[in-house]
Amino acid sequence: MTYPIYHNLIGGQWVAAASGKTILNLNPADHSDVIGAFPSSHAEDVALAVAAAKKAFAAWRLVPAPKRAEILLRAGTNLLQNKEKYAREMTREMGKVLAETRGDVQEAIDEAFYVAGEGRRLFGVTTPSELQNKFAMSVRMPVGVVGLITPWNFPMAIPSWKLFPALVAGNTCVIKPATDTPLSTYNLVQALIDAGLPPGVVNVVSGTGSTAGAALVEHPDVRAISFTGSSAVGSLVAQRAAATFKQVSLEMGGKNAQIVLDDANLDLALDGALWGAFGTTGQRCTATSRILLQKGIAAEFTEKFVARAKKLKIGNGLDELVEVGPQVNANQIETTQRYLEIAKHEGTECLCGGHALTSGAYAHGTFFEPTVLAGVTPAMRIAREEVFGPVVCLMEFSTFDEAVEIANSIDYGLSTSVYTRDVNRAFTAIRDLESGITYINAPTIGAEVHLPFGGVKHTGNGHREGLGALDFFTTWKAVYVDYSDKLQRAQIDNAE
Ligand code: NAD
Numbered sequence: 001m002t003y004p005i006y007h008n009l010i011g012g013q014w015v016a017a018a019s020g021k022t023i024l025n026l027n028p029a030d031h032s033d034v035i036g037a038f039p040s041s042h043a044e045d046v047a048l049a050v051a052a053a054k055k056a057f058a059a060w061r062l063v064p065a066p067k068r069a070e071i072l073l074r075a076g077t078n079l080l081q082n083k084e085k086y087a088r089e090m091t092r093e094m095g096k097v098l099a100e101t102r103g104d105v106q107e108a109i110d111e112a113f114y115v116a117g118e119g120r121r122l123f124g125v126t127t128p129s130e131l132q133n134k135f136a137m138s139v140r141m142p143v144g145v146v147g148l149i150t151p152w153n154f155p156m157a158i159p160s161w162k163l164f165p166a167l168v169a170g171n172t173c174v175i176k177p178a179t180d181t182p183l184s185t186y187n188l189v190q191a192l193i194d195a196g197l198p199p200g201v202v203n204v205v206s207g208t209g210s211t212a213g214a215a216l217v218e219h220p221d222v223r224a225i226s227f228t229g230s231s232a233v234g235s236l237v238a239q240r241a242a243a244t245f246k247q248v249s250l251e252m253g254g255k256n257a258q259i260v261l262d263d264a265n266l267d268l269a270l271d272g273a274l275w276g277a278f279g280t281t282g283q284r285c286t287a288t289s290r291i292l293l294q295k296g297i298a299a300e301f302t303e304k305f306v307a308r309a310k311k312l313k314i315g316n317g318l319d320e321l322v323e324v325g326p327q328v329n330a331n332q333i334e335t336t337q338r339y340l341e342i343a344k345h346e347g348t349e350c351l352c353g354g355h356a357l358t359s360g361a362y363a364h365g366t367f368f369e370p371t372v373l374a375g376v377t378p379a380m381r382i383a384r385e386e387v388f389g390p391v392v393c394l395m396e397f398s399t400f401d402e403a404v405e406i407a408n409s410i411d412y413g414l415s416t417s418v419y420t421r422d423v424n425r426a427f428t429a430i431r432d433l434e435s436g437i438t439y440i441n442a443p444t445i446g447a448e449v450h451l452p453f454g455g456v457k458h459t460g461n462g463h464r465e466g467l468g469a470l471d472f473f474t475t476w477k478a479v480y481v482d483y484s485d486k487l488q489r490a491q492i493d494n495a496e
Contacts, residue, residue, distance in 0.1 A: 125138045230386075258417040309352050410457075
């Protein structure tokens with residue numbers, strides 16, 4: 001079998017991992033399709049990458065931000081030119097359907113164009129000094145070498161959310177892509193190289209989380225870690241990074257609720273629920289995994305929803321007619337199966353799906369049927385823990401207040417959605433739902449790059465991507481310029 005061999009990018013050179021070992025990247029729809037062999041990197045590879053980033057920082061931080069932004073603009077154009085190729089490669093390595101991988105590449109393009117505009121802003125603040133003949137301002141400085149650790153479900157969009165703002169702000173980067181989907185990060189970085197990014201400004205180190213990822217988190221010269229992944233790993237990353245006082249941004253799991261009130265446009269709510277629950281095979285941090293139904297519409301919604309879930313076409317995402325691709329790997333299938341066992345013991349009823357698909361066209365991939373569970377109550381584990389697969393829980397409620405209470409009764413707080421025609425209820429929900437994102441009459445998925453993205457509670461640690469990213473990738477410097485030609489003591493010389 002022949003397949004391409006990929007290397008790490010360190011200081012502008014493509015080099016093999018010191019161990020010489022590689023990890024095969026397999027198509028989850030067909031394991032006989034090998035996308036390539038990627039380096040299995042360890043601490044020594046990470047150390048070389050961090051050293052290269054540290055060296056490059058000296059010059060990159062001095063490049064004017066509008067010039068750094070021009071590189072991003074060109075990178076966005078490069079991505080646009082290769083959109084179809086990169087989308088197809090992403091479907092091969094990750095499984096989601098072509099319409100969605102095209103959207104993933106588009107998100108990186110949007111991010112490039114959005115962040116490029118920041119090159120001419122990066123606004124600071126001027127403010128009056130309390131002393132005469134003294135000027136005060138606050139300016140944004142780059143943080144230094146930043147480590148970026150990303151998941152497999154948005155293999156190009158999420159790396160772009162981190163790389164582009166980090167770069168425009170003048171940081172240099174070491175990125176550790178998800179083990180299952182390194183190629184899309186390579187494609188993203190290639191777009192930057194082709195756009196003229198100097199060597200060492202971005203370095204790529206592939207490998208597992210416990211080796212390459214952990215080494216990046218622990219390296220003393222890395223000043224910040226931007227992590228997206230599970231809450232379990234995020235907690236570990238935060239604890240380890242604390243030892244060297246790194247800034248840490250964590251974007252983590254979700255258990256997102258769509259609330260459907262009695263007065264909702266039911267067909268719209270059905271469309272949203274189907275897309276929110278089974279788009280990306282349920283493998284989105286914002287996926288709809290709980291549908292909260294008001295009693296008046298519950299029976300009708302359930303019947304129609306199950307009928308439509310049963311009809312979804314499952315298969316290889318490269319087939320344009322397919323609506324639900326495979327799960328990313330066998331581990332994810334096992335997790336889905338494990339949670340369905342838990343749900344069964346908890347007394348839920350499986351209305352459709354519930355099984356891995358292992359024969360015929362599905363024999364060489366990791367496929368799972370879209371699954372709908374009914375009779376779910378808020379205390380059950382299946383109602384509280386993230387499955388990250390095509391599994392959705394139906395839950396019933398009587399009053400609006402009860403729906404908000406159920407939606408908020410979990411540890412996660414990423415995305416929520418409410419379907420109603422009552423504007424008072426909509427605004428009350430916006431105020432009361434504990435989540436970083438709330439949609440009205442739209443599904444829990446579908447973020448746009450120029451709004452803040454992130455969650456509360458166990459979903460995040462207070463940072464935001466999108467609108468908030470520059471706050472993470474810059475550090476404030478307060479500047480005082482005294483032109484009085486005398487010593488002026490704040491709080492003393494001007495006191496009454
Ligand atoms: P994961 O936590 O298993 O891995 C995420 C990344 O961390 C990978 O690159 C992995 O190799 C690395 N990693 C693993 N162990 C590590 C360690 N000890 N030290 C450093 N790095 C380590 O998550 P995943 O399975 O790749 O992705 C799915 C999860 O990501 C879900 O929980 C999902 O909700 C979450 N997610 C969150 C967002 C968001 O923005 N909130 C977006 C997408 C996905």
